[in-house]
Amino acid sequence: MRMTVLVPVLGDQLTAGLSALAAADRSSAVVLLMEVSAEATSVRHHQKKIAFLLSAMRHFADELRQDGWTVDYVCIDDPDNSQSFDGEVARAAKRHAAGAILTTEAGEWRVLDSQCGWGSLTGLPCDILPDDRFLASRAAFSAWAEGRKSFVMEDFYRVMRRKTGLLMDGDAPVGGQWNFDAENRKPPAKGMRYPPPPAFAPDAITQDVLAVVAARFGNHFGDLLLFEYAVTREQALAALDDFIAHRLPQFGDYQDAMVAGQDGLFHSQLSPLINAGLLLPLEVCQAAEAAFRAGRAPINAAEGFIRQILGWREYVRGIHWIAGPDYTSRNHLNATRDLPDFYWTGATDMRCLAEAVGATRRNAHAHHIQRLMVLGNFAMLIGVDPHQVHEWFLAVYDDAYEWVETPNVIGMSQFADGGLMGSKPYAAGGAYINRMSDYCRGCRYSVKDRTGPDACPFNSLYWDFLARNRAALGSNHRLLRMYDGWDRFAPAEQAAIRAQVAGFLETLE
Numbered sequence: 001m002r003m004t005v006l007v008p009v010l011g012d013q014l015t016a017g018l019s020a021l022a023a024a025d026r027s028s029a030v031v032l033l034m035e036v037s038a039e040a041t042s043v044r045h046h047q048k049k050i051a052f053l054l055s056a057m058r059h060f061a062d063e064l065r066q067d068g069w070t071v072d073y074v075c076i077d078d079p080d081n082s083q084s085f086d087g088e089v090a091r092a093a094k095r096h097a098a099g100a101i102l103t104t105e106a107g108e109w110r111v112l113d114s115q116c117g118w119g120s121l122t123g124l125p126c127d128i129l130p131d132d133r134f135l136a137s138r139a140a141f142s143a144w145a146e147g148r149k150s151f152v153m154e155d156f157y158r159v160m161r162r163k164t165g166l167l168m169d170g171d172a173p174v175g176g177q178w179n180f181d182a183e184n185r186k187p188p189a190k191g192m193r194y195p196p197p198p199a200f201a202p203d204a205i206t207q208d209v210l211a212v213v214a215a216r217f218g219n220h221f222g223d224l225l226l227f228e229y230a231v232t233r234e235q236a237l238a239a240l241d242d243f244i245a246h247r248l249p250q251f252g253d254y255q256d257a258m259v260a261g262q263d264g265l266f267h268s269q270l271s272p273l274i275n276a277g278l279l280l281p282l283e284v285c286q287a288a289e290a291a292f293r294a295g296r297a298p299i300n301a302a303e304g305f306i307r308q309i310l311g312w313r314e315y316v317r318g319i320h321w322i323a324g325p326d327y328t329s330r331n332h333l334n335a336t337r338d339l340p341d342f343y344w345t346g347a348t349d350m351r352c353l354a355e356a357v358g359a360t361r362r363n364a365h366a367h368h369i370q371r372l373m374v375l376g377n378f379a380m381l382i383g384v385d386p387h388q389v390h391e392w393f394l395a396v397y398d399d400a401y402e403w404v405e406t407p408n409v410i411g412m413s414q415f416a417d418g419g420l421m422g423s424k425p426y427a428a429g430g431a432y433i434n435r436m437s438d439y440c441r442g443c444r445y446s447v448k449d450r451t452g453p454d455a456c457p458f459n460s461l462y463w464d465f466l467a468r469n470r471a472a473l474g475s476n477h478r479l480l481r482m483y484d485g486w487d488r489f490a491p492a493e494q495a496a497i498r499a500q501v502a503g504f505l506e507t508l509e
């Protein structure tokens with residue numbers, strides 16, 4: 001009799017070609033999928049995110065069975081479920097009298113640590129394979145980073161363009177430029193229509209999951225209404241096709257725009273599908289390149305989109321691993337304030353924040369500029385403890401896993417790593433939000449004012465942030481012009497700004 005090999009597959013590893021599945025022998029392997037409440041509550045994840053993952057896991061298990069695999073699927077309601085990965089791996093190893101464990105490395109330190117203990121936990125040899133769905137291996141990223149003083153994404157991106165051949169004509173970038181970002185900052189146009197992504201009606205499997213999530217996690221943030229996620233590989237491919245046909249052509253132009261009542265604009269909304277493994281990053285980039293080459297999307301759209309995935313996505317994953325497991329406790333600016341309640345309730349008069357939190361509650365999703373320049377920017381300006389910001393972002397977004405969320409939050413958005421990722425904080429006052437959105441027109445605050453009862457809070461907070469953090473930021477050459485601006489205010493104006501901020505912060509408490 002052949003030895004049984006246990007192949008645990010995690011909820012964000014739902015890929016038929018996953019390295020552990022590719023290395024396993026179908027005739028001797030038992031694939032283990034585990035629904036465990038420890039993962040839903042490590043931070044209290046948004047209800048829709050939990051429902052999406054559990055439904056996608058159940059559908060993936062069915063697809064594996066149809067493909068000839070033996071699958072052991074542990075449901076969250078199984079009375080013997082220990083509700084943790086360790087407990088379930090130990091139980092399954094016994095249940096199947098397994099002789100070995102074969103798995104693909106988790107995307108984050110916490111779960112990888114747990115995987116590293118599975119061998120001693122079960123007394124079995126445990127082989128942990130690299131996750132080759134990423135286009136840069138951990139080793140390749142470390143080699144690129146080695147000896148560099150700063151990790152400039154654009155440099156890494158060019159290496160990746162050359163490595164993959166994406167948007168390359170021989171050794172030169174297509175269109176004669178590596179980056180078309182300068183064309184990708186258009187404010188929203190009046191009367192513009194935004195083609196919505198496809199909606200997938202919940203089937204019987206998803207309906208069961210929705211009932212389970214409502215019963216077990218109904219008190220978590222967010223709602224379950226209108227659950228329309230793609231939950232299978234087939235649906236994910238349909239969502240990709242739909243994006244390429246209907247939204248990619250304008251993706252570049254309006255990449256940074258924000259519009260009240262419009263949650264998706266021209267964004268792909270593919271991140272939960274890519275991050276869970278239903279779509280592969282390379283095939284998504286190839287689809288965008290094919291649209292460009294066929295004349296169905298302009299270069300600024302195709303390049304802008306591919307840069308997000310081939311550049312940013314791979315880059316943040318590399319940063320996650322080189323930054324180490326204590327990255328989430330970095331706090332370069334010594335920020336200690338609690339996250340305001342309205343991040344959970346949406347109850348604020350600041351329209352930009354109310355819109356971003358509202359989208360997050362409804363959809364477990366918000367687009368990049370809402371995350372960076374509204375939610376992240378505000379938290380940094382008022383000095384929220386970055387660990388609290390990290391836990392919020394990890395909990396509320398359908399695409400959030402530590403490998404991608406922590407560099408974006410701790411690094412890019414909060415500058416809590418002191419510049420490992422970015423050379424300056426993404427701090428902005430109301431003028432930026434006003435330029436890129438239609439929020440300010442309908443806001444109770446006046447975006448033109450810095451002080452006074454109706455002044456937009458972002459304006460005074462911006463200057464106060466700079467003044468307050470002068471010791472940490474004052475010598476940053478990219479901020480010299482801003483500090484010059486602060487120094488040119490008369491002392492009375494500086495005092496008025498700081499008094500305005502003190503008054504505003506009191507209202508938050």
Ligand code: FAD
Pocket residue numbers: 266267268269270271272274275305308309312313314316366367368369371372376393397399400401404405408409412413
């Ligand atoms: P699109 O605008 O259509 O972009 C295409 C794809 O590019 C995305 O699907 C995603 O796979 C990739 N991408 C774009 N920007 C980034 C980025 N900065 N890092 C990694 N991938 C990127 N993205 C996550 O996947 N998970 C997170 O937990 C996450 N947290 C974030 C937190 C903050 C504070 C910020 C500023 C950004 C965060 N992002 C995160 C990046 C980005 O906001 C989302 O990837 C994007 O909004 C997903 O929506 P979309 O699929 O419509 O993206």
Ligand code: DLZ
Pocket residue numbers: 009010011012013033034035036037039040041045049050053106107108111401402
């Ligand atoms: C996020 C999540 C949730 C909510 N539930 C599960 C689960 O029940 N089973 C599972 O295998 N994975 C789940 N996940 C995803 C894991 O948290 C993810 O695999 C790790 O964070 C590693 O990135």
Ligand code: SF4
Pocket residue numbers: 349350351352353429430431433434439440441443444445446447456457458
């Ligand atoms: Fe946000 Fe200020 Fe504009 Fe209101 S005025 S929407 S608070 S930026």
